[in-house]
Amino acid sequence: MTAATVTRGPSRGTSGPTGRGTAPRPRRSRRRMLATSFTYAVLVVLAILYVYPFLIQVATSFKTDAEAAQNAISLVPQTWSTAAYERLFLRSDFPLWFRNSVIVTVVVTIGRVFINSLAGYALARLRFRGRGLVFAGLVAVMAVPNVVLLIPKFLVIKQAGIYNSFAGLIIPLLADAAGIFIMKNFFESIPPSVEEAARMDGAGTFRVFWSVVLPMARPALVTIVILSFQGSWNELSHFIVASQDPQLVTLTKGVAQLASGQLSQGTQYPLKLAAAAIMTIPVAVLFFVFQKRIMNQSAGAVKE
Amino acid sequence: MTSLAVPLRRRRRGPGSSRGREAASGWLFLTPMLVILGLFLVVPVLMALWVSLSDWTGRGSPLSSDVGFVGLDNYRRLLLGGGLATQDFGTAMRNNAYYVLLVVPLQTALALFLATMVNRAALRGKGFFRTAFYFPSVTSSVAITVLWLFLFSASGTINAILAKLSITGPNWFNDPQGVIHLLLGTVGVDAAPAALAQHGFLGISLWEWAAGPSVAMTAFILLAIFTTSGTFMLLFLAALQAVSHEVEEAALMDGANARQRFFRVTLPMLKPTVFTVVTLGLIGTWQVFDQIYTGTQGGPAKTTLTPAYLSYTAAFQNNEWGRGAAIAFVLFAIIVLLTVLQRVVLRERGVPRRKRFHRTPPAPPAAVAGTATATGGPGAGTTTATSTTGSDR
Numbered sequence: 008m009t010a011a012t013v014t015r016g017p018s019r020g021t022s023g024p025t026g027r028g029t030a031p032r033p034r035r036s037r038r039r040m041l042a043t044s045f046t047y048a049v050l051v052v053l054a055i056l057y058v059y060p061f062l063i064q065v066a067t068s069f070k071t072d073a074e075a076a077q078n079a080i081s082l083v084p085q086t087w088s089t090a091a092y093e094r095l096f097l098r099s100d101f102p103l104w105f106r107n108s109v110i111v112t113v114v115v116t117i118g119r120v121f122i123n124s125l126a127g128y129a130l131a132r133l134r135f136r137g138r139g140l141v142f143a144g145l146v147a148v149m150a151v152p153n154v155v156l157l158i159p160k161f162l163v164i165k166q167a168g169i170y171n172s173f174a175g176l177i178i179p180l181l182a183d184a185a186g187i188f189i190m191k192n193f194f195e196s197i198p199p200s201v202e203e204a205a206r207m208d209g210a211g212t213f214r215v216f217w218s219v220v221l222p223m224a225r226p227a228l229v230t231i232v233i234l235s236f237q238g239s240w241n242e243l244s245h246f247i248v249a250s251q252d253p254q255l256v257t258l259t260k261g262v263a264q265l266a267s268g269q270l271s272q273g274t275q276y277p278l279k280l281a282a283a284a285i286m287t288i289p290v291a292v293l294f295f296v297f298q299k300r301i302m303n304q305s306a307g308a309v310k311e
Numbered sequence: 312m313t314s315l316a317v318p319l320r321r322r323r324r325g326p327g328s329s330r331g332r333e334a335a336s337g338w339l340f341l342t343p344m345l346v347i348l349g350l351f352l353v354v355p356v357l358m359a360l361w362v363s364l365s366d367w368t369g370r371g372s373p374l375s376s377d378v379g380f381v382g383l384d385n386y387r388r389l390l391l392g393g394g395l396a397t398q399d400f401g402t403a404m405r406n407n408a409y410y411v412l413l414v415v416p417l418q419t420a421l422a423l424f425l426a427t428m429v430n431r432a433a434l435r436g437k438g439f440f441r442t443a444f445y446f447p448s449v450t451s452s453v454a455i456t457v458l459w460l461f462l463f464s465a466s467g468t469i470n471a472i473l474a475k476l477s478i479t480g481p482n483w484f485n486d487p488q489g490v491i492h493l494l495l496g497t498v499g500v501d502a503a504p505a506a507l508a509q510h511g512f513l514g515i516s517l518w519e520w521a522a523g524p525s526v527a528m529t530a531f532i533l534l535a536i537f538t539t540s541g542t543f544m545l546l547f548l549a550a551l552q553a554v555s556h557e558v559e560e561a562a563l564m565d566g567a568n569a570r571q572r573f574f575r576v577t578l579p580m581l582k583p584t585v586f587t588v589v590t591l592g593l594i595g596t597w598q599v600f601d602q603i604y605t606g607t608q609g610g611p612a613k614t615t616l617t618p619a620y621l622s623y624t625a626a627f628q629n630n631e632w633g634r635g636a637a638i639a640f641v642l643f644a645i646i647v648l649l650t651v652l653q654r655v656v657l658r659e660r661g662v663p664r665r666k667r668f669h670r671t672p673p674a675p676p677a678a679v680a681g682t683a684t685a686t687g688g689p690g691a692g693t694t695t696a697t698s699t700t701g702s703d704r
Contacts, residue, residue: 042569043433050428054443057537061446063468064458079461079468080475126344135334141341148352154598154619155643158626158636159355162362162373167350179351187344212336241451243601248627259453263605266457276461283454294449298442302545 068092068281075276091281101282103254104261108240108286111176111257115239118181120231124224127190128216132199149184153244161248171252179249180239186231193227194220226300233297237290258286363636373632385633389641393514396625396634400641401513401520403616407597409524410617414535415592421536422543422588423581427573429544430551441548445541452601455538460484460606463530483530487612489522490529525614531602539595543588550584551577586657590650597646618642 062082067075068091070084078085095101130142160179161170169175197220205219221228243259256264262282294301358373366381367373388396425444429437447455462468463483470480495501503518510517524532554577562576578585600619603609609616609624618638626635 046428046431046434050434050440053425053428054440057443057447057541060458060462060468060537063462067461075461076466079464079466079471122343122347125340129337129340133333133337133340134330135337138337141345145348148348150647151352151356152594152598152643152646154600154622155359155639156352156355157600157619157623158362158632158639159359160351161627162358163351163355166358166372166374178347181343182347182351184348212333216340237449241453243451243453243604244623247604247623259451259601262457263453263601266453266460266605267608274464276464279457280461283457287450287454290449290451291446294446298438302441302445302548 064280064284068277068284070277072275072277075280076274088277091275091277094278095281095285100253100256100261101285104256104258105285107176107255108258110173111180112236112239114173114177115180116232116235118177119183119186119235120228122181123183123186123190123231124221124228125216126187127192128194128220130187131191131194132202132220133212145184145187149188157244157248160245164249171250171255173255175249176246176255176257180242180245183235183238186234189230189234190224190227193224197223229297229300233293233301236293240286240290262286359636359639362632363640365633367632369626369630369632381633385637386641389634389637390513396631397514399514399613399616399621400618400638401511401515402613403618403621404513405515405520405522406524406528406614407599407617410528410532410535410599411593411596413524413532414539414596415589417532418536418539418543418592419585419588421540423547423585425540425544426547426551427577430548441544444544447538448541450538452538453605455534456602456605459530459534459602481526484527484607485611486526487610487614489525489614491521491523493526494523525611527607527611527615531599531606531615534602535596535599539592543592546584546588547581550581554580582657586654589653589657593649593653594646597642597649618645 063079066082066084067079069087069089070078071086071088071090074085130138130145164170164175164179167175169178201223202215202219205215210219241259242257243263246257246260262279265282266279362373363385364380364382365373365378366384367378371377388394389400390397428434429440429444434440464470465482465485467483469483473480503516507518507521508516512520558576558580559572562572567575598619599617600623603615603617603620604623607615609620619642622635622638622642624635625631625638
């Protein structure tokens with residue numbers, strides 16, 4: 008392969024005869040400068056494409072309905088209007104939706120941290136018969152697509168008598184095979200000597216887990232918190248099938264119904280975009296706080 | 312092994328032995344997970360399988376005695392009936408197939424492109440660009456769909472920009488015309504050729520199959536590419552950082568230009584990641600639900616109907632639970648089938664190339680195909696191994 012590249016090198020494309028090592032230095036660096044500025048130009052254009060929609064979203068939420076329809080491009084409203092936000096917070100169920108989302112997200116996140124770390128530890132460290140089988144089952148369960156579970160989940164929630172209750176919204180979301188995986192992988196990566204020392208001192212399994220292992224697992228726990236928070240805050244389909252009660256509507260469900268006109272709102276883009284912007288804030292804050300970790304964690308997850 | 316394990320187990324079960332306690336606490340630690348996963352993943356799937364074979368109408372319990380077993384009737388009506396049920400399913404399959412066909416390659420290519428651009432060693436503001444590209448991925452599908460509905464509305468941002476370029480934009484989310492039909496229309500093919508009109512599949516004619524994604528669906532396709540490219544960019548970035556610089560430098564020394572270095576050195580090394588991204592893409596794109604629920608509810612003219620959304624409406628709105636559950640299982644089968652198929656295709660092309668570089672033979676395909684998910688693969692093998700040694704000791 009190397010030989011092929013060398014023979015092909017000079018005859019190919021833009022590099023031409025000057026592209027080889029024999030080229031005079033200034034030409035080469037000028038070419039490199041050109042390439043660098045081209046890279047920046049492309050990146051800046053792309054970044055604008057990715058960021059501009061969100062700026063438009065915030066800007067439009069402060070416009071009047073008429074202006075939103077007439078001038079959909081500008082990032083600065085001609086007349087600043089907070090009517091959309093006033094309406095959302097003072098004359099709609101939006102605060103209720105927000106409260107419900109907070110309750111569900113917080114409980115699901117705490118529950119997942121607890122369940123995932125316990126199960127992850129057992130699968131990584133405790134030796135008992137049937138562990139391999141449980142793990143194989145876990146892998147199989149992970150393969151079932153979420154959408155396939157919509158009807159099934161509803162059936163079970165109804166049978167269990169937790170339809171139209173917070174329990175129905177929360178408990179099924181505690182199932183998180185991916186999170187158990189992350190915890191298991193993490194526990195396998197830390198040396199067992201620390202626990203063994205604690206065990207020698209006569210500490211029971213739960214005590215070792217709780218006061219020795221768990222504190223060491225903080226990086227993995229943060230990952231679980233991020234993923235659980237983001238996952239349950241952004242969840243929609245489960246909330247649709249788990250309740251019909253207007254008192255239990257969460258942000259995603261409420262805003263989706265607002266957007267699709269099920270609440271007969273017409274095209275009030277500032278209102279809808281304001282709602283969408285506010286529901287983005289908590290995950291955006293989480294993202295910016297843990298940015299470094301999110302970027303690195305997904306790197307780690309792939310290598311596993 | 313059994314002869315050894317039995318006496319060992321007996322000894323372990325002794326009241327004071329640490330092994331017995333370890334096993335007990337092992338199961339105790341797993342209990343919350345087993346209860347939750349069992350109740351809300353395993354039991355539901357079995358129950359839905361029963362519903363898909365029954366004539367349950369949503370009243371009372373699906374397990375009560377007045378619910379009849381109808382065998383494969385729901386599936387037959389869905390796939391072979393030719394009635395409205397089949398037509399709707401065929402339409403949903405067509406819509407989603409075009410969606411998958413366009414989204415998966417485009418998001419993979421864009422994610423790879425973004426990753427290579429951001430990965431430049433000398434790049435300033437790396438963090439900013441990474442954040443900008445990844446941000447759409449953290450927002451909820453509902454919020455981003457609301458934004459999209461505005462951007463692509465008749466007087467929305469996209470059309471306003473197009474108007475500046477003196478182009479009259481379409482009424483995106485209200486335009487049911489198929490893109491391929493529109494293209495054919497420009498060369499004068501407006502009506503279906505007889506061959507395509509007469510034959511059909513899943514209740515709709517081949518001409519309808521060839522319509523392409525509707526203009527409305529195109530907007531959803533752009534939405535999907537916009538939101539997922541950031542996530543997959545991170546996967547590629549991680550893989551790119553793992554590609555050792557020595558290899559790239561060696562190629563540079565050999566006189567390979569940038570394009571050759573990318574296509575002949577970097578890309579082959581990224582193959583496992585491409586594989587993961589395509590698999591995840593395939594699994595994800597067959598499950599379009601949130602965007603349709605929030606945005607168009609399947610309209611205009613059912614051109615954004617997807618199997619996932621159809622399954623939901625069949626069950627929850629039309630009370631045809633058997634049909635809804637059957638659609639869900641057919642969708643499940645499609646996802647599994649395509650994932651396996653894609654594994655086989657990508658693997659076979661990968662094997663000969665690998666042989667050139669490594670003397671060790673590649674892993675037997677059976678062992679690899681057995682693992683259920685891309686991320687779960689390697690972990691599954693190691694744990695089974697350790698657990699076996701654990702019980703033998």
